[in-house]
Each structure stands twice: as C-alpha cells, then as structure tokens.
Amino acid sequence: MTNNNTSLPSNHVSEQRLWNLLMDVAAYGATEKGGVNRQALSQEDVAAKTHVSRWAAERGFQCFQDDIGNLFVRREGVEPTLDPVMTGSHLDSQPTGGRFDGAYGVLAGLEVLDALNDANIQTRRPIEVVAWTNEEGSRFSPGAMGSSVFADVRDIGAVLDVTDLSGTVLKDALATTLAAVPVPQRKSGSMTPYCYLEAHIEQGPVLEERKIPIGVVSGIQGIRRLNITVTGEEAHAGTTPRRSRKDAFASTVAIISALEELTADDDDILRFTVGRCDVLPGSPNTVPGRVHFTIDLRHPDNDILRSIGDQIHTRAKEIGAPCHVEVSDISFVAPTKFDQNIMAVIGSAADRLDYSHITMPSGAGHDAMHMSNICRTGMIFIPCLRGISHNETESATAEDLAAGTRVLADTIVHFASQ
Amino acid sequence: MTNNNTSLPSNHVSEQRLWNLLMDVAAYGATEKGGVNRQALSQEDVAAKTHVSRWAAERGFQCFQDDIGNLFVRREGVEPTLDPVMTGSHLDSQPTGGRFDGAYGVLAGLEVLDALNDANIQTRRPIEVVAWTNEEGSRFSPGAMGSSVFADVRDIGAVLDVTDLSGTVLKDALATTLAAVPVPQRKSGSMTPYCYLEAHIEQGPVLEERKIPIGVVSGIQGIRRLNITVTGEEAHAGTTPRRSRKDAFASTVAIISALEELTADDDDILRFTVGRCDVLPGSPNTVPGRVHFTIDLRHPDNDILRSIGDQIHTRAKEIGAPCHVEVSDISFVAPTKFDQNIMAVIGSAADRLDYSHITMPSGAGHDAMHMSNICRTGMIFIPCLRGISHNETESATAEDLAAGTRVLADTIVHFASQ
Numbered sequence: 001m002t003n004n005n006t007s008l009p010s011n012h013v014s015e016q017r018l019w020n021l022l023m024d025v026a027a028y029g030a031t032e033k034g035g036v037n038r039q040a041l042s043q044e045d046v047a048a049k050t051h052v053s054r055w056a057a058e059r060g061f062q063c064f065q066d067d068i069g070n071l072f073v074r075r076e077g078v079e080p081t082l083d084p085v086m087t088g089s090h091l092d093s094q095p096t097g098g099r100f101d102g103a104y105g106v107l108a109g110l111e112v113l114d115a116l117n118d119a120n121i122q123t124r125r126p127i128e129v130v131a132w133t134n135e136e137g138s139r140f141s142p143g144a145m146g147s148s149v150f151a152d153v154r155d156i157g158a159v160l161d162v163t164d165l166s167g168t169v170l171k172d173a174l175a176t177t178l179a180a181v182p183v184p185q186r187k188s189g190s191m192t193p194y195c196y197l198e199a200h201i202e203q204g205p206v207l208e209e210r211k212i213p214i215g216v217v218s219g220i221q222g223i224r225r226l227n228i229t230v231t232g233e234e235a236h237a238g239t240t241p242r243r244s245r246k247d248a249f250a251s252t253v254a255i256i257s258a259l260e261e262l263t264a265d266d267d268d269i270l271r272f273t274v275g276r277c278d279v280l281p282g283s284p285n286t287v288p289g290r291v292h293f294t295i296d297l298r299h300p301d302n303d304i305l306r307s308i309g310d311q312i313h314t315r316a317k318e319i320g321a322p323c324h325v326e327v328s329d330i331s332f333v334a335p336t337k338f339d340q341n342i343m344a345v346i347g348s349a350a351d352r353l354d355y356s357h358i359t360m361p362s363g364a365g366h367d368a369m370h371m372s373n374i375c376r377t378g379m380i381f382i383p384c385l386r387g388i389s390h391n392e393t394e395s396a397t398a399e400d401l402a403a404g405t406r407v408l409a410d411t412i413v414h415f416a417s418q
Numbered sequence: 419m420t421n422n423n424t425s426l427p428s429n430h431v432s433e434q435r436l437w438n439l440l441m442d443v444a445a446y447g448a449t450e451k452g453g454v455n456r457q458a459l460s461q462e463d464v465a466a467k468t469h470v471s472r473w474a475a476e477r478g479f480q481c482f483q484d485d486i487g488n489l490f491v492r493r494e495g496v497e498p499t500l501d502p503v504m505t506g507s508h509l510d511s512q513p514t515g516g517r518f519d520g521a522y523g524v525l526a527g528l529e530v531l532d533a534l535n536d537a538n539i540q541t542r543r544p545i546e547v548v549a550w551t552n553e554e555g556s557r558f559s560p561g562a563m564g565s566s567v568f569a570d571v572r573d574i575g576a577v578l579d580v581t582d583l584s585g586t587v588l589k590d591a592l593a594t595t596l597a598a599v600p601v602p603q604r605k606s607g608s609m610t611p612y613c614y615l616e617a618h619i620e621q622g623p624v625l626e627e628r629k630i631p632i633g634v635v636s637g638i639q640g641i642r643r644l645n646i647t648v649t650g651e652e653a654h655a656g657t658t659p660r661r662s663r664k665d666a667f668a669s670t671v672a673i674i675s676a677l678e679e680l681t682a683d684d685d686d687i688l689r690f691t692v693g694r695c696d697v698l699p700g701s702p703n704t705v706p707g708r709v710h711f712t713i714d715l716r717h718p719d720n721d722i723l724r725s726i727g728d729q730i731h732t733r734a735k736e737i738g739a740p741c742h743v744e745v746s747d748i749s750f751v752a753p754t755k756f757d758q759n760i761m762a763v764i765g766s767a768a769d770r771l772d773y774s775h776i777t778m779p780s781g782a783g784h785d786a787m788h789m790s791n792i793c794r795t796g797m798i799f800i801p802c803l804r805g806i807s808h809n810e811t812e813s814a815t816a817e818d819l820a821a822g823t824r825v826l827a828d829t830i831v832h833f834a835s836q
Contacts, residue, residue, distance in 0.1 A: 238781035
C-alpha cells in the first residue's frame with residue numbers, strides 16, 4: 001500500500017519496529033488481562049517516560065521535562081531557532097486502560113523520528129515529540145493537565161495541591177517524577193510550537209465499521225452537561241390510583257422519551273446519553289417521590305449544542321408535569337475546530353499513500369483540544385477493535401497503527417519544511 | 419346524620435368517646451411529628467395492649483391472649499357456645515406511622531362494645547374485638563403475622579426465630595409481651611369466628627377525593643411482583659454513535675413506556691409501579707451497560723393479573739432489543755374476594771345511616787386477607803387525609819371515624835343476631 005517514492009518519510013516507517021516499541025512500553029503497568037494500569041505520575045508512568053528518555057539518548061536526540069512533567073524529545077532542524085512542529089499524546093492510562101490510548105500518539109511520533117533518520121531527511125524546523133502529563137485525569141483531576149498548563153489554559157499553581165484517593169499530593173508525585181526521569185528541565189513557556197499534530201486510536205467504532213484506516217479529525221465535539229431533578233410525591237403502590245399519583249420516575253421516563261425524540265439525528269452526530277439515574281426512595285412498593293438524572297449532550301457545532309440544550313430545559317419541564325422539574329447546566333465546553341489546512345494536508349498524505357479516509361469529529365477530549373488555543377492543530381485517527389477504549393481489551397492492528405504513523409510522518413515533514 | 423331509631427347500636431356510638439380512646443392509645447409511642455412509633459412486640463405495643471386490657475377489665479369483658487400474642491376482648495352472647503362475630507385490626511405501627519392505621523379498627527370495635535352496653539343490646543352470638551400481632555412486618559418479617567397464624571396460613575414455629583435489626587429474636591419479644599400484658603392465655607385454635615369484620619382507613623385518596631364517607635371493600639387486590647434486568651454494553655458517551663450503542667437505560671425507558679401503554683386502564687383499577695431502578699455503572703459519561711428495575715402490579719382480578727403479567731414478560735423482551743432482557747417473577751399473591759352477603763349488609767347499614775358509599779377493592783394488604791380463609795370476611799373503609807398513610811402526618815376526621823364505627827356496629831349486630 002505504500003508509495004514507492006523513497007524520498008517520502010512514510011516509506012521508512014516500520015510496522016514491526018513501531019509494534020515492538022508499543023509492546024515494550026505496554027510492559028510498564030501491564031495487567032493480567034492484557035491492558036495497562038499506568039496512572040499519571042505513578043512508578044509505572046516514570047518507567048515508561050524513562051524508557052522514552054533512554055530511547056532518545058540512544059539516538060542522540062535531546063530530551064527535556066517541563067515544570068508539569070511534560071516530556072519532550074527533540075530532533076533538531078536545519079534552522080534550530082524556528083518554532084518546532086510538535087506531535088505526541090500521553091503515556092498515562094486509566095486504571096484499567098489499554099495499550100494504545102495515548103501511548104500510540106507518543107510512540108508513533110518516535111517512529112517518525114526513526115524513519116526520518118533512516119531516510120536521511122533533514123527538516124528545516126525542529127520536530128518535537130511530546131508525552132503530556134496526566135491526560136486521563138483518573139488519578140489526579142482534571143485530565144489533559146500537562147497540555148492545558150503548557151497552553152496556558154490552566155495555571156500550574158491551580159493543580160499542584162490536588163490529591164489522589166490515597167491522599168498523595170500532586171506536587172509530591174510530580175517532584176518524584178521530575179527527579180526520577182533522567183533528563184534536564186526546560187523552562188515552561190519558553191517555546192510555542194509551529195503546529196501540533198496528534199495521532200490517536202478513534203475510541204469509537206466508526207472507522208472499523210466502515211473499514212477505513214484513516215480519520216481526518218475535524219475537531220472535538222462540544223459537551224454540554226445538564227442535571228435534572230424530578231420531584232413528585234411518594235405514595236403507596238397499592239392504594240394510590242395512577243391518576244392521583246405524582247410519580248417522579250414515570251415523569252422521568254416520559255421526559256427521557258421526549259428528549260430521545262428531540263435529539264434524534266439521522267446523521268448520528270448529536271450524542272445524547274443519560275448515564276446516571278437515581279430513583280428515590282427506591283422501594284418496589286412505593287411510588288418514587290424524586291429522581292435525579294444526568295444528561296451528556298455532545299455535538300461539534302456550538303450553536304446546535306446551545307439550541308438543543310436550551311430546548312431540553314423547556315421540554316423537560318413541559319413533559320414532567322404534574323411533577324416539578326428542575327434543570328441545571330453543569331458544564332458547557334465549546335467544540336474545538338481543527339485547522340482546515342492541516343486537515344487538507346493529512347488528507348493529501350493519506351491519498352498519496354492510497355489510504356481511504358473520512359473527515360470526522362472526535363467524540364472524546366484530547367490534549368489537542370488545549371493545543372489548538374496556541375497553534376494550528378490537527379489529529380489523525382486510526383481504527384480500534386469494536387471502538388472499545390478505557391478498557392483492558394482495547395486493541396488495534398499493527399497495520400492500522402503503521403498506516404496512521406505513515407500519514408503522520410508525511411504531514412510532519414510537510415509542515416517542518418515550511 | 420344518624421338515624422333516630424334508638425334500637426340501632428349505631429345510634430349509641432359516640433364520636434367524642436371514640437376520638438378520646440384513639441388519642442389515649444396514640445400516646446403510646448407518640449412521635450414529635452404527631453405520628454406513632456409502636457412497632458410489634460415493643461414496650462409501646464405492650465403499653466397499648468395493656469391499655470386495652472384495662473379498658474376491658476373496667477367493663478367486665480373477658481380478655482385473652484393467644485400463643486402469638488393476638489389480644490381478644492370478648493362481650494358474651496346470649497348463647498356463649500356459638501361462634502363469635504369477630505372484629506378488629508392491629509395496634510402495631512410502622513416506625514414512622516400514623517395514629518389510625520390499625521388502631522382505628524381495634525378501637526372502633528371497642529366503641530361498638532360500649533355502644534351495645536349503652537343501648538342495652540344483648541346479642542345472640544358473642545362478639546370479640548381482636549388486636550392482631552405484627553400486622554406491619556416492619557420490625558419482624560413477615561407482616562400480618564398474628565392473623566396468618568390464627569388462620570393457620572402460617573405455622574407459629576416458622577416465625578419464632580425471626581430476628582429484628584437489633585438481633586432480638588421474636589420468641590423472646592413475644593414471651594416478654596405475653597408476660598407483661600395482664601390477661602390470661604387462651605389456647606390457639608380453640609375457636610373459629612362466625613364472621614370477621616375490619617374497619618380501616620383507606621390509605622388511599624379515593625374516598626376523600628369523592629367526598630364519600632364509607633367504602634364497602636370488595637376484596638384485596640392481588641399483587642404480582644416482577645424483576646427485570648436489561649443488559650447492554652458500556653460505552654463511551656462521547657465516541658460511540660447512538661446506532662452502535664446497546665444502551666441498557668435507553669432500552670429500559672422504551673420498555674417502561676411500552677408497559678405504561680400495556681397497563682393503561684381507563685377505570686384506574688390496574689396499578690403498575692416501577693419503584694426501584696438501578697442504572698449501572700451510573701457514570702454521567704458512560705452509556706449504561708446494565709439496569710435492574712422492579713414492577714409492582716396489582717389488580718383485584720386474578721385472571722387480569724396473570725394475563726398482564728405474562729404480557730409484560732413478552733413485551734419487555736421485544737422492546738428491549740438490542741439489549742438482552744431477563745424477566746423474573748418474584749411473587750404472586752392472588753386477590754382476596756370478600757363475602758358478598760357481608761358487603762350487602764355493610765351497604766344496607768350505610769344506607770340506613772344515610773352515608774353515601776362505594777364498593778372498592780383494597781390496595782393494601784390487611785389481616786382480613788388471612789381471615790377470609792377461615793370465615794366470611796368483610797372490610798369497611800373510611801377516608802384519610804390525602805390518602806397518606808405509613809406516615810406520621812396520617813390523619814382522619816372524628817366524624818368519618820365515627821361514621822365507619824356506626825356502620826360497623828350495625829353490621830356486627832346483624833351477624834351477631836344470626
């Protein structure tokens with residue numbers, strides 16, 4: 001499937017070498033079920049970062065950490081003073097995570113550096129591969145921490161005192177990591193990338209179902225979260241006729257049915273999820289007096305997200321009668337739009353390599369979300385087995401992993417030549 | 419509103435005397451919020467029973483307890499060897515119960531005895547007023563214990579080792595009660611009533627809403643309980659398109675909507691309640707993988723209960739696709755039908771007293787349910803405030819309480835004369 005043009009770096013990407021590197025790193029925090037438990041700033045995370053730093057040292061690449069523990073591997077450019085093209089993702093995982101979420105984006109970046117060495121390509125701009133600290137947010141909240149601090153979206157001072165469930169303070173875990181990974185510090189804020197590219201498994205089923213190896217990511221959909229409380233009146237399930245009831249759960253079912261209709265989308269882009277629903281008092285022979293439920297609403301278009309969310313406020317109250325319905329907005333993260341030019345370059349690279357591709361939004365958040373605030377940003381998705389992620393059974397094929405890396409390599413070189 | 423025929427015992431029922439007796443007994447276990455905490459075989463329960471035994475002694479009525487602690491007050495008949503007409507209910511309450519649930523049926527019976535004394539009426543058959551042990555079942559399970567043992571529905575040996583939450587064994591609490599209430603024992607099983615009548619607050623809103631003082635109870639509706647488990651697949655709320663989901667809660671909402679339609683009843687007799695619903699894993703941004711919910715289905719007609727319950731099995735599985743739906747029957751208590759002749763006599767007594775009345779099933783279970791297995795049985799309902807019961811705010815008016823007692827008095831004398 002690869003092009004015979006040996007001057008293209010994609011032609012020097014090695015599927016086997018990439019796979020070996022992925023499996024080497026997957027050993028840090030490996031679980032019995034074939035997944036990874038490598039939470040942010042843990043011993044396992046330090047071990048993975050140390051592996052990367054050794055990898056860089058063996059090849060003579062410079063390697064740095066910044067104040068929040070983001071790790072950078074730099075392949076120098078012909079003009080070292082130019083802003084670097086940056087690529088990467090994260091090495092931390094969920095407690096029962098998979099081998100590819102995050103790690104793929106970092107290690108694909110390293111494979112690109114190897115391919116450039118093999119191809120003897122000198123780029124005008126430097127290239128930096130980054131492993132962002134604590135993308136998952138499962139041990140220390142919030143997630144996408146390293147990229148948000150790097151992009152000045154969040155002040156480092158606001159996260160240093162965060163603790164994990166065992167009471168460990170983030171600044172202590174961070175100090176341990178910085179001391180343990182054998183690379184020099186680089187002052188945070190000393191550099192802005194020319195552009196940022198991130199390769200990632202899709203974490204959804206679209207590419208696999210459609211047998212398409214490359215997703216050109218158009219942006220990250222926005223998320224609007226709402227909480228709804230329905231208040232009725234507890235009553236005896238045996239003695240209370242249905243017309244006399246204020247059944248909070250019956251009203252909830254009616255509300256959710258109406259909202260399913262309101263949010264129906266033939267294109268299947270709008271995502272509506274009721275993930276939590278607490279029915280009180282929760283006794284089989286008592287008519288429920290109160291229900292709390294959550295709504296997770298996602299769409300790549302900010303206006304649609306705003307409009308549908310506002311309609312949810314109105315509809316829920318209408319449908320919920322005779323119960324009392326309160327709707328509150330919990331959060332509203334606007335959609336991220338990736339750079340059109342980067343999307344076009346990714347698409348051209350895939351075309352040249354004869355990989356079919358589609359343009360698609362990202363359903364999940366990524367470090368690229370924050371990077372898009374400071375530089376032109378794009379993402380490349382590859383298929384993963386049944387769309388499963390945040391799960392030890394997460395899987396992707398060596399072929400797809402290499403395909404994404406080839407597209408990444410040619411895209412990086414395109415921008416590093418500017 | 420009362421008839422001027424002074425030969426009718428109803429004419430001698432005293433609204434004030436009945437109210438005073440109700441309030442005297444409500445003092446045992448009185449709560450700050452105006453309710454009662456008088457759980458079965460507690461000190462408070464003993465105190466209430468002792469009050470009744472003193473009441474009987476003051477009037478020269480015989481008083482007994484049987485092996486399970488049921489308390490009987492007997493007004494002798496002209497022919498003492500005939501089976502007695504029995505009336506009563508229970509003195510135990512829910513932990514946060516009201517002043518009228520149960521106590522009303524017992525104390526209305528005592529008021530009838532006072533009225534008969536005042537009217538100088540000697541009945542052919544003896545009349546016995548009973549306070550059944552542990553109707554509520556909130557401290558010791560199961561409820562309606564005393565009446566079920568009396569009616570041989572349950573063997574006393576099967577309940578003696580039951581414990582309450584604090585570890586107290588029922589047989590010890592029973593022995594304490596039997597020793598503390600100062601009345602002789604009567605051998606259990608030594609007597610079968612001629613018929614059984616029970617006055618009770620409705621515990622539902624029908625009579626109050628329709629401004630009708632007397633409900634002629636046609637029976638106790640049957641209860642069929644089902645548990646449903648819907649199994650889908652957990653998925654990321656952001657990355658998983660809706661058509662690829664197996665959302666266990668979305669399927670649950672569809673199932674319950676379909677069952678609401680299936681169980682719709684213009685006459686509002688069929689009762690359908692989903693009182694408990696557990697949505698797992700219960701994370702706002704995870705598509706639910708599993709839901710458990712309960713169905714409480716009630717109807718006075720056994721065939722309808724059977725047919726609708728069976729249709730629920732089928733419909734739930736049809737509607738739940740693509741999720742996997744399991745439906746299990748938890749219990750099926752057949753409806754109780756009360757005696758047609760007793761219902762007619764209650765209706766006539768109400769007519770003679772100019773009380774409007776309707777025939778209605780009981781939504782809740784009562785001791786009369788078990789008594790109907792061994793003798794002709796009937797119940798009289800009176801309104802309670804907003805249908806609220808099992809609640810400290812439970813309330814009923816002195817006027818309604820007296821009206822029910824008048825109907826009870828004339829009905830008792832009707833059968834005690836046979």
